[in-house]
Amino acid sequence: MIETRELRREFGGIRALAGVTLTVAEGERRAIIGPNGAGKTTLFNVLTGEIEPTGGQVRLAGEDVTGRRPHELARRGVARMYQRNELFDPLPARDNVAIAVAAAAGPYRPFRAPPPSELVAADDLLERVGLGGRGAVPARALSHGERRQLELAVALAQRPRVLLLDEPTAGMSPAETARITELIASLDRSLTLVIVEHDMDVVFRLAERITVLHEGRVIAEGTPPEVRGDTLVNEVYLGKVVA
Amino acid sequence: MKTRLAIPLAAVLAAALLVTFPLWSSPWETSRYATTILQSMLVVAILALSLDLLVGSAGMPSLGHAAYFGAGAYAAAIAGQRLGNDDLVLGLGAAILVSALLALAIGAVAVRASGIFFLMLTLAFAQMVFAIAFQAADITGGSNGFSGVRRPTFAGLDFNDATALFHLVALVFLLVLLLIWRIRSSAYGRALVGLRENERRMRALGYDTTRLRLSAFVVAGAIAGIGGALQAYSIRFVSPNDVGVARSVEAFVSVLIGGVGTLLGPVIGAVVVVFIERVMDSYIAFADTVLGLVFIVFVLTARQGIVGLVRVAYARVRA
Numbered sequence: 001m002i003e004t005r006e007l008r009r010e011f012g013g014i015r016a017l018a019g020v021t022l023t024v025a026e027g028e029r030r031a032i033i034g035p036n037g038a039g040k041t042t043l044f045n046v047l048t049g050e051i052e053p054t055g056g057q058v059r060l061a062g063e064d065v066t067g068r069r070p071h072e073l074a075r076r077g078v079a080r081m082y083q084r085n086e087l088f089d090p091l092p093a094r095d096n097v098a099i100a101v102a103a104a105a106g107p108y109r110p111f112r113a114p115p116p117s118e119l120v121a122a123d124d125l126l127e128r129v130g131l132g133g134r135g136a137v138p139a140r141a142l143s144h145g146e147r148r149q150l151e152l153a154v155a156l157a158q159r160p161r162v163l164l165l166d167e168p169t170a171g172m173s174p175a176e177t178a179r180i181t182e183l184i185a186s187l188d189r190s191l192t193l194v195i196v197e198h199d200m201d202v203v204f205r206l207a208e209r210i211t212v213l214h215e216g217r218v219i220a221e222g223t224p225p226e227v228r229g230d231t232l233v234n235e236v237y238l239g240k241v242v243a
Numbered sequence: 244m245k246t247r248l249a250i251p252l253a254a255v256l257a258a259a260l261l262v263t264f265p266l267w268s269s270p271w272e273t274s275r276y277a278t279t280i281l282q283s284m285l286v287v288a289i290l291a292l293s294l295d296l297l298v299g300s301a302g303m304p305s306l307g308h309a310a311y312f313g314a315g316a317y318a319a320a321i322a323g324q325r326l327g328n329d330d331l332v333l334g335l336g337a338a339i340l341v342s343a344l345l346a347l348a349i350g351a352v353a354v355r356a357s358g359i360f361f362l363m364l365t366l367a368f369a370q371m372v373f374a375i376a377f378q379a380a381d382i383t384g385g386s387n388g389f390s391g392v393r394r395p396t397f398a399g400l401d402f403n404d405a406t407a408l409f410h411l412v413a414l415v416f417l418l419v420l421l422l423i424w425r426i427r428s429s430a431y432g433r434a435l436v437g438l439r440e441n442e443r444r445m446r447a448l449g450y451d452t453t454r455l456r457l458s459a460f461v462v463a464g465a466i467a468g469i470g471g472a473l474q475a476y477s478i479r480f481v482s483p484n485d486v487g488v489a490r491s492v493e494a495f496v497s498v499l500i501g502g503v504g505t506l507l508g509p510v511i512g513a514v515v516v517v518f519i520e521r522v523m524d525s526y527i528a529f530a531d532t533v534l535g536l537v538f539i540v541f542v543l544t545a546r547q548g549i550v551g552l553v554r555v556a557y558a559r560v561r562a
Contacts, residue, residue: 070447071450071451074449075449080447082444082447086441086443086444087439090440091436095433099437101450102430103450104447105430107430107434107455108458110426110429110432111430114430154448
């Protein structure tokens with residue numbers, strides 16, 4: 001569904017991505033782990049078109065989409081849950097989701113009010129992520145956990161084919177973490193998920209395969225048991241966390 | 244149910260009172276002074292309404308909005324003179340077309356920047372338009388201005404009659420207000436707010452934000468051009484000042500004093516600004532200083548403008 005070949009990105013001599021090749025199949029749930037600075041967020045920024053790669057290729061459903069702009073990739077089915085929420089802060093939660101729902105029909109409808117179906121769809125999504133009844137509350141007035149839920153609802157409202165989740169549980173309490181993890185686990189199986197996450201319990205709960213990134217390179221890839229048993233991975237990443 | 248009917252009724256009543264102002268004001272107002280002032284308030288209000296679509300809705304602070312106003316004024320004036328045709332549709336059509344095209348050309352570059360850089364670019368481009376208006380004397384009249392603008396006619400109506408012209412300005416103002424109101428509550432208006440609040444997210448959702456910003460810039464420019472045409476018809480004169488920075492600032496100050504991002508704020512702001520500039524100016528020596536002070540007070544203490552103050556007061560009364 002989404003693949004990269006020898007993807008490279010340098011920032012003024014610093015190699016954030018030093019040739020990343022990975023293939024995520026349709027409907028697969030892939031986690032990408034690695035220490036801070038491993039290139040995970042840069043990889044996401046390249047996959048969403050927010051940063052152009054210095055070299056290499058990105059393919060989406062077989063099509064070369066390298067260098068495509070963010071809105072073009074979004075229209076091709078790539079959605080992202082940002083690590084730091086990117087919401088419309090003063091707007092009610094419902095409008096945050098409705099703007100995402102409305103993206104499919106486009107913005108050039110200047111005379112008529114948005115159709116009620118968009119608001120219904122927005123309310124359904126809020127219900128699904130556990131924000132039922134909170135639709136009228138401005139995004140900025142929600143708790144951190146609720147804002148993460150809203151961030152997820154906004155991404156889902158795009159009806160994506162590929163959903164990139166950048167630390168979905170960051171800053172959440174254990175109860176909130178458990179809830180959003182189950183929510184993600186319950187998503188449609190045809191949706192391709194790529195998850196960057198530091199919480200290994202969440203990773204092992206959600207991921208079918210794990211890619212380990214270190215200094216901009218893939219140093220290991222496999223099923224959760226395989227990765228857990230990999231000595232190099234334990235040395236550079238898991239070891240530090242577990243020990 | 245009571246309020247659902249009350250607001251539209253009040254709006255219709257206010258609109259009717261506005262359009263008929265010269266008729267019911269004539270007993271106490273023989274010199275037509277108030278009508279003239281009100282007419283220029285409406286013209287500035289159109290300019291301010293169009294600017295607030297950028298500043299308030301889309302978060303695009305243009306400091307060169309008079310360029311499109313002036314382009315509309317010149318276009319209406321020149322079209323009437325060169326084509327020897329006073330048809331209103333032709334004059335307004337020329338104003339809309341020229342200001343929209345100018346906004347398209349400038350916007351194509353300017354909307355790629357945002358915030359302070361966008362502001363500086365719009366200002367710089369407007370200064371270029373000002374210089375062109377100044378230099379191209381054989382078309383625009385240069386520093387002498389373009390005098391003797393021909394007033395339009397439409398379907399047997401002759402807008403050389405001052406009362407008829409006021410009706411026209413008031414009616415066009417109401418139509419612009421209605422248009423802005425519809426845009427603000429449409430999917431398009433909501434997308435502009437999305438642009439203002441989080442452009443990165445809008446891109447990630449699949450909105451082509453560059454195109455969206457450009458579209459807003461062109462729509463706002465075209466509406467400003469309508470205001471410019473009405474200004475040219477009103478005072479029968481266009482000068483480079485109509486594209487100058489002072490007029491851009493006048494519109495910006497109107498928006499800020501009245502209330503950024505509100506429907507009626509720009510209108511109220513235009514009324515206050517024109518009142519200080521035109522009416523108070525006849526009675527006191529430092530009207531411009533007063534305007535400056537009012538502006539400073541609002542920027543420091545009431546960022547939401549007069550509409551914001553009224554909302555706060557209303558909430559207190561209800562609580």
